[in-house]
Amino acid sequence: MSISEGTLITPADFTGAGSGGDVSERGKFGVFGGRYVPEALIPALDEVAAEYEKARTDLAFIREFDHLLRTYAGRPTTITEVPRFAEQAGGARILLKREDLTHTGAHKINNVLGQALLTKRLGKSRVIAETGAGQHGVATATAAALMGLECVIYMGAVDCERQALNVARMKLLGARVVPVTNGSQTLKDAINEAFRDWVTNVDSTHYLFGTVAGPYPFPGIVRDFARIIGVEARRQVLELTGELPDAVCAAVGGGSNAIGIMHAFIEDADVQLHGYEAGGRGAETGEHALTLTQGSIGVLHGSRTYVLQDDEGQTIESHSISAGLDYPGVGPEHAWLKDSGRATYHGITDAEAMDAFALLARTEGIIPAIESSHALAGALKLGRDLGPDATILVNLSGRGDKDMGTAMKYFNL
Amino acid sequence: MTTLATVFEKARAENRAALVGYLPAGFPTIDGAIAAATAMVEAGCDVIEIGLPYSDPLMDGPTIQDAVHRALENGTRIADVMRTVEGVAKSGAATLVMTYWNPIDRYGAERFARDLAAAGGVGTITPDLTPEEAGPWREASASAGIDTVFLVAPSSTEERIAIVTECCTGFVYAASLMGVTGARESVGAAAAGLVERTRPHAKVPVCVGLGVGTGAQAAEVAAYADGVIVGSAFIRRLLDAPNEREGLRAVRELAAELAEGVRR
Numbered sequence: 001m002s003i004s005e006g007t008l009i010t011p012a013d014f015t016g017a018g019s020g021g022d023v024s025e026r027g028k029f030g031v032f033g034g035r036y037v038p039e040a041l042i043p044a045l046d047e048v049a050a051e052y053e054k055a056r057t058d059l060a061f062i063r064e065f066d067h068l069l070r071t072y073a074g075r076p077t078t079i080t081e082v083p084r085f086a087e088q089a090g091g092a093r094i095l096l097k098r099e100d101l102t103h104t105g106a107h108k109i110n111n112v113l114g115q116a117l118l119t120k121r122l123g124k125s126r127v128i129a130e131t132g133a134g135q136h137g138v139a140t141a142t143a144a145a146l147m148g149l150e151c152v153i154y155m156g157a158v159d160c161e162r163q164a165l166n167v168a169r170m171k172l173l174g175a176r177v178v179p180v181t182n183g184s185q186t187l188k189d190a191i192n193e194a195f196r197d198w199v200t201n202v203d204s205t206h207y208l209f210g211t212v213a214g215p216y217p218f219p220g221i222v223r224d225f226a227r228i229i230g231v232e233a234r235r236q237v238l239e240l241t242g243e244l245p246d247a248v249c250a251a252v253g254g255g256s257n258a259i260g261i262m263h264a265f266i267e268d269a270d271v272q273l274h275g276y277e278a279g280g281r282g283a284e285t286g287e288h289a290l291t292l293t294q295g296s297i298g299v300l301h302g303s304r305t306y307v308l309q310d311d312e313g314q315t316i317e318s319h320s321i322s323a324g325l326d327y328p329g330v331g332p333e334h335a336w337l338k339d340s341g342r343a344t345y346h347g348i349t350d351a352e353a354m355d356a357f358a359l360l361a362r363t364e365g366i367i368p369a370i371e372s373s374h375a376l377a378g379a380l381k382l383g384r385d386l387g388p389d390a391t392i393l394v395n396l397s398g399r400g401d402k403d404m405g406t407a408m409k410y411f412n413l
Numbered sequence: 414m415t416t417l418a419t420v421f422e423k424a425r426a427e428n429r430a431a432l433v434g435y436l437p438a439g440f441p442t443i444d445g446a447i448a449a450a451t452a453m454v455e456a457g458c459d460v461i462e463i464g465l466p467y468s469d470p471l472m473d474g475p476t477i478q479d480a481v482h483r484a485l486e487n488g489t490r491i492a493d494v495m496r497t498v499e500g501v502a503k504s505g506a507a508t509l510v511m512t513y514w515n516p517i518d519r520y521g522a523e524r525f526a527r528d529l530a531a532a533g534g535v536g537t538i539t540p541d542l543t544p545e546e547a548g549p550w551r552e553a554s555a556s557a558g559i560d561t562v563f564l565v566a567p568s569s570t571e572e573r574i575a576i577v578t579e580c581c582t583g584f585v586y587a588a589s590l591m592g593v594t595g596a597r598e599s600v601g602a603a604a605a606g607l608v609e610r611t612r613p614h615a616k617v618p619v620c621v622g623l624g625v626g627t628g629a630q631a632a633e634v635a636a637y638a639d640g641v642i643v644g645s646a647f648i649r650r651l652l653d654a655p656n657e658r659e660g661l662r663a664v665r666e667l668a669a670e671l672a673e674g675v676r677r
């Protein structure tokens with residue numbers, strides 16, 4: 001049995017470039033990753049890992065995923081060249097991978113559809129998820145509606161407020177949204193609460209984890225389902241320009257859109273990989289989410305990685321104008337890509353991101369998510385460094401509709 | 414210093430289960446926690462677990478979250494945890510630290526084990542440290558002469574129970590139910606079965622925790638386990654008390670009720 005003509009993904013796309021995180025290594029990326037969770041969850045994590053190992057090589061599963069990506073999510077997404085925006089980038093060529101054009105408006109849908117199919121294979125009837133910007137929550141609620149699964153979304157109370165539109169969307173889609181009022185009331189606390197739910201309801205429930213962080217097997221699974229972004233983009237850039245791009249840029253919160261676009265380029269040694277974290281009010285203010293660039297190695301949410309923590313291992317609360325990047329941890333594969341030198345990570349402040357947000361809107365008629373605007377701001381700087389001959393591929397991970405409340409306040413609209 | 418081995422030996426000689434009480438350091442205050450734990454020992458706790466307050470307690474329910482949050486607001490540091498252990502160990506109870514892994518990782522495994530032993534602590538319970546990642550901690554603990562306690566859960570397979578109990582010295586912590594910490598109406602029905610499945614693998618005693626909060630529940634668990642672990646119910650007494658004196662009276666009363674329970 002072979003994959004039919006016109007499909008987007010092949011079994012090889014799932015195995016990817018072998019940068020770790022697989023069963024054989026029990027989820028280790030160098031010293032990073034692993035599993036630091038209550039023993040009660042180990043059987044569930046093992047079950048998810050085992051089922052995913054079967055699914056990733058099962059042509060029927062791949063075909064079903066592929067079908068959903070094409071007929072429901074709207075893949076392949078196009079790439080768009082943005083010359084008027086790129087005038088501010090020293091004349092470098094900038095190409096956007098348009099994940100904002102997917103159904104529900106962000107790259108999160110790719111992972112969610114894959115994991116929702118996995119949920120059905122696991123025989124579970126209920127999904128839970130954490131969400132920061134609300135995009136993962138909306139995507140999860142969407143897939144749950146599509147597949148008839150019960151859905152509960154944990155969201156920090158602060159995020160519920162700044163992403164109110166997405167809360168309404170989730171409710172309309174039939175999900176129950178639980179505002180989390182402890183700790184920093186943002187993504188980190190939503191994850192804690194989702195784990196508490198999972199350990200209590202693990203028999204019926206799959207934790208549909210939203211980014212490439214967390215315990216093994218999540219970082220590898222979420223990466224594999226997001227990997228389609230880079231697989232498509234690599235092909236599309238080659239078709240358009242005849243060459244690979246000089247650099248690939250993406251925003252980094254937990255790291256799923258970044259690994260999604262970067263992973264297909266890891267073996268292409270001449271392609272620079274750049275990740276942009278939220279610099280918030282500035283590195284020097286302490287109010288930022290610069291996990292890779294300012295953090296230290298530790299354990300958070302089940303995985304060894306870079307963490308914003310104090311000298312005694314207490315998590316330091318992060319800050320970002322964008323809820324999706326407001327997280328004091330990061331996926332272990334990024335920690336590994338950083339330490340191995342294959343990828344480089346930088347900070348972009350709230351102000352720089354908002355400037356890029358407005359610039360893309362005015363020069364190209366595209367309103368990006370504030371998360372993605374960090375990558376756009378990074379590309380502007382990188383273009384000036386690399387010069388006018390460079391081609392830069394940017395993951396436009398989502399659209400900015402959800403951010404209009406923040407933008408109205410920020411720009412006095 | 415009272416070791417876990419001597420505690421369980423004594424309890425066995427008295428034909429009863431041991432009583433293990435939990436309180437986080439720094440709650441309600443640093444000295445208040447020492448006083449409360451000491452009162453618990455005086456009223457019948459054989460073992461005390463001192464919780465190391467951590468910012469992201471993902472295995473804990475609302476009661477312990479609340480207490481830990483207050484302890485962190487009070488500025489509780491690891492030095493305070495060590496001082497608390499020292500104070501409580503003086504009361505004659507075997508005193509452990511219960512902590513998520515990251516604070517030890519950051520402090521340094523060897524340094525933490527050494528400092529804990531020096532403070533009179535007898536070991537640790539590490540609820541999110543899986544056997545696969547526990548190598549460095551087991552080594553550090555062994556060289557400092559302290560015990561390592563890990564958890565098994567109702568969901569644990571035979572294979573996992575064997576792997577986890579292999580890493581346990583002191584005792585094995587059997588979680589009575591699938592869920593977070595917190596007192597419950599009834600102790601999980603799975604607890605007795607879990608203890609039964611754990612016994613053949615364990616060279617050390619098996620204690621049951623999660624959801625125990627009354628003398629009757631303690632008696633029920635004591636019928637099949639070597640020790641009964643109570644945490645949230647003590648914290649609840651302190652949270653509900655109008656002042657520190659009343660709080661001490663309330664935890665003393667609960668410890669006495671539980672101590673009677675494990676002797677039924």
Ligand SMILES: Cc1ncc(COP(=O)(O)O)c(C=O)c1O
Pocket residue numbers: 106107132133134135136210211212251252253254255256257258323324325369371372397398399
């Ligand atoms: C549009 C968009 N981009 C990026 C992110 C950050 O997540 P990640 O780093 O996992 O891609 C989010 C998270 O909510 C998002 O909604």
